[in-house]
Amino acid sequence: MVVSQIVTAKIRIGAAQKVFRDGAREVRALNDVSLEIQANEFVTLVGASGCGKSTLLRAIGGLETLTAGKIEVDGRSIAGPGVERAMVFQHYSLYPWLTVSENIRFSRQFSVNRRDVTSADVEIASGRADALLRLMGLQAFARAYPNQLSGGMQQRTAIARALMSRPSILVMDEPFGALDAQTRELMHDLLLHVFKMESTTIVFVTHDVDEAIYLGQRVVVMAPNPGRIDSIVPVPLPAPREQDMKLSPQFLQLKKQILERIRATSGLGSSKDLLEQLTREAAPA
Amino acid sequence: MQLARWWVIRGALSSREYWALAGLGMLLPLLAWLFVSGAGWVPKTFLPTPLEVLQRAREWLMEDELLTHMWISMYRVTAGFLLSALLAIPLGLWIGSFRPVQALFEPLTDFVRYMPAVAFVPLVMIWVGIEESAKIAIIFIGTFFQMVLMVAEDVRRVPMAQIEAAQTMGATRGEIMQLVIFQSAKPAILDTLRVTMGWAWTYLVVAELVAANSGIGYSILKAQRFLQTDKIFVGIMLIGLIGLLTDQLFRWVHRQRFPWLYRKS
Numbered sequence: 001m002v003v004s005q006i007v008t009a010k011i012r013i014g015a016a017q018k019v020f021r022d023g024a025r026e027v028r029a030l031n032d033v034s035l036e037i038q039a040n041e042f043v044t045l046v047g048a049s050g051c052g053k054s055t056l057l058r059a060i061g062g063l064e065t066l067t068a069g070k071i072e073v074d075g076r077s078i079a080g081p082g083v084e085r086a087m088v089f090q091h092y093s094l095y096p097w098l099t100v101s102e103n104i105r106f107s108r109q110f111s112v113n114r115r116d117v118t119s120a121d122v123e124i125a126s127g128r129a130d131a132l133l134r135l136m137g138l139q140a141f142a143r144a145y146p147n148q149l150s151g152g153m154q155q156r157t158a159i160a161r162a163l164m165s166r167p168s169i170l171v172m173d174e175p176f177g178a179l180d181a182q183t184r185e186l187m188h189d190l191l192l193h194v195f196k197m198e199s200t201t202i203v204f205v206t207h208d209v210d211e212a213i214y215l216g217q218r219v220v221v222m223a224p225n226p227g228r229i230d231s232i233v234p235v236p237l238p239a240p241r242e243q244d245m246k247l248s249p250q251f252l253q254l255k256k257q258i259l260e261r262i263r264a265t266s267g268l269g270s271s272k273d274l275l276e277q278l279t280r281e282a283a284p285a
Numbered sequence: 286m287q288l289a290r291w292w293v294i295r296g297a298l299s300s301r302e303y304w305a306l307a308g309l310g311m312l313l314p315l316l317a318w319l320f321v322s323g324a325g326w327v328p329k330t331f332l333p334t335p336l337e338v339l340q341r342a343r344e345w346l347m348e349d350e351l352l353t354h355m356w357i358s359m360y361r362v363t364a365g366f367l368l369s370a371l372l373a374i375p376l377g378l379w380i381g382s383f384r385p386v387q388a389l390f391e392p393l394t395d396f397v398r399y400m401p402a403v404a405f406v407p408l409v410m411i412w413v414g415i416e417e418s419a420k421i422a423i424i425f426i427g428t429f430f431q432m433v434l435m436v437a438e439d440v441r442r443v444p445m446a447q448i449e450a451a452q453t454m455g456a457t458r459g460e461i462m463q464l465v466i467f468q469s470a471k472p473a474i475l476d477t478l479r480v481t482m483g484w485a486w487t488y489l490v491v492a493e494l495v496a497a498n499s500g501i502g503y504s505i506l507k508a509q510r511f512l513q514t515d516k517i518f519v520g521i522m523l524i525g526l527i528g529l530l531t532d533q534l535f536r537w538v539h540r541q542r543f544p545w546l547y548r549k550s
Contacts, residue, residue: 063449080452087453093446096545097468107454109464145545158450165454 008075009036010201011060011169017068018055018227028226029055030066035220035229039168042195042202044216046209046258048266052227054173057205061087061171073169083112085169086162090177093158094146100153101142104161105129113165125164132160135194152183156190163198172204176211185243188214192241209258213251214241221258223265230261333515338522341515345504355523358489358500361417365424365492366485369432370478377436377474381443382466391437398430403491415496423495427488432481439473440466472543479535486528 018030029052037043045053058064060071062081070077073084081087094103107113108125133139136156146154155175162170176184192215195202206212212219216235223230235254237245245251290296298306315335321327322334329337345351379386405426413419443466451465493502501520508516540547 061449061453063452081455083453083455085453087450089446089450091446092444093450095447095465095469097471097543106451106464107456110454110456110460112455112457145548147545148548161450161454171453 008072010039010041010074011035011037011203012072012075013056013060013069014072015069016056016059016066016071018052018059018064019067030059031226031228033069033227033229035232037201037203039201040199042204042215042217043220044204044206044212044218045220045222046206046212046262047222047230048224048262049207050224050227051222051265052224053205053222055227056222057171057173057203060169060203061085061173063087083107083165084167085171086165086167088155088158088162088170088172088175090174091151091154094154094161096146099143099145100138100149100157101129101133103146103157104132104164106161107165128164128166132163135197136160136190150183151179152187155179155187159191159194163194163200166198168200170200170202172202174205174207177207184208184211189241189243191215192239196240209255209262210246213237213254213258214246219254219258221261223261225267230265233258330512330514333518337515338518341513342519342523345516345519354499354501354504355527358493358502358524359527361420361492361500362424362482362485362489365421365488366428366478366482368421369425369429369481369485373429373432373436374474377433378440378462378467378470380433380437381440381470382462387437391434394430394433398434402427402488403494406491406494410495419495420492420497420500423492424485424488427491428481428485431484432477435477435481436470436474439470439477442473443469472539472546475535475539475542479532479539482531482535483528486524486531489524 013033013035016030016033018028020027020029029050031052033052033056045057047053055064059066062078062085065080072078073082078085095106098106105125113125133142136159138153138156138160141149141153141157146157149157158175159170176187179187188211191202194200202215204212204215213235219233219235221230221233222228233254237248237250291298318332319335322329322332333341342351376390380390381387402423406423409419409422409426413422447465447469448461451461456464489500490502490505493500493506497503501523505517505520508514508520
């Protein structure tokens with residue numbers, strides 16, 4: 001008997017289609033999107049609004065069903081959310097009635113985590129929660145409520161909660177989009193540290209090109225009307241990433257290349273064209 | 286000009302100023318009442334003086350079983366209110382969480398809630414009779430349909446991200462309903478109960494139209510027949526006072542049960 005040794009990707013997206021119907025109007029959010037993401041890879045998705053990056057991400061998370069095509073994780077087709085794929089949202093996902101520590105442990109009370117549970121498991125989970133509090137620098141805030149925390153602290157809690165049941169994939173939907181620039185930089189380095197320590201696979205949606213390059217090993221540039229993959233840009237920056245790299249010629253070159261693709265596909269034309277058009281329209285005849 | 290800052294849109298006000306103005310707002314109508322009734326311009330069957338109202342209250346309390354009337358009215362309001370909450374909360378939870386349940390019940394509820402509860406009095410007498418249950422039924426009709434819709438709205442306001450986060454952590458539908466949606470909507474639902482409790486009290490007088498021989502609402506109606514204007518005043522103010530106290534009680538429970546809403550860094 002021959003066992004074929006096929007190297008399967010961690011996530012395989014095959015000809016994904018998603019059509020939203022709004023009355024008679026049809027919006028092709030995803031059109032024939034295929035992508036493979038390897039285990040322990042950090043992939044970022046960027047693109048102009050309406051390019052379907054969030055739809056694709058939510059489909060990987062199992063929160064959106066595809067109209068056609070399929071998504072496989074570890075070679076198995078997914079149907080809905082699964083504990084191996086934890087999601088982190090932009091905001092409002094924490095439970096305000098629970099403390100930071102209770103938020104992190106929240107999933108312990110689900111039946112999926114209570115089947116055949118032994119006292120050793122409980123001990124491990126408790127240690128895991130403490131380790132995550134430490135990893136995220138949240139020990140001092142363990143008993144605080146989310147609305148007592150800054151936006152950055154809230155997102156650290158959300159990441160810790162997502163990591164609680166050791167997912168192999170972290171699916172992140174603009175998790176730092178609501179944070180100020182300085183906090184965001186701190187979160188980037190923290191997330192890269194987490195990525196290394198937890199050795200997960202991360203799929204990360206953002207509208208910030210700097211963020212996409214700084215975090216990603218590959219940047220997937222998507223384009224709207226219909227939503228599709230425009231190009232995939234490998235990021236050859238060495239690990240560990242450092243904030244100064246954002247000023248390196250290599251980084252700026254990548255940024256220029258990606259921004260050009262986003263502008264070219266945004267349907268608005270370049271902002272320069274738009275400005276010229278507005279000036280023309282404003283000028284008296 | 287000092288007062289200019291009072292007219293800043295959504296401006297600040299010190300708590301001393303707030304309470305001074307609040308006191309003035311309560312005091313001015315009282316003074317006006319005192320003045321108009323005391324000047325002897327109007328007959329006392331039209332407007333009794335505050336003192337006469339107080340005397341009547343004392344008389345009612347000492348000689349005419351005011352407390353009994355109060356208890357029976359409180360019992361009716363509370364029973365009608367609790368019955369309505371007991372059914373409205375689960376139904377509202379379902380309507381707010383499942384679109385088919387919403388489609389099935391919401392238009393119907395919207396339709397029924399515009400029917401005036403007063404108009405149900407004859408029907409209730411035919412269907413339920415003239416016992417205590419009839420009075421409770423009127424209060425139930427007056428509050429239940431509003432409550433269902435408000436609870437459903439509270440439930441719909443639970444952020445989708447809270448629900449989706451639980452889904453991706455492996456929660457079942459039942460766990461999401463119980464551990465996320467209900468928990469998240471609880472403070473808003475308690476506020477809904479507080480508001481609808483006020484409405485339950487406003488239906489009391491209507492409820493006690495139904496063959497009652499006790500209760501504050503009944504007493505008000507009877508006082509009208511004997512032109513005891515001062516007693517009408519006592520009854521109305523008593524209901525207002527009980528309402529105010531219940532409202533404060535609900536707010537207190539809210540602060541005790543949901544401390545995270547009141548705790549800021």
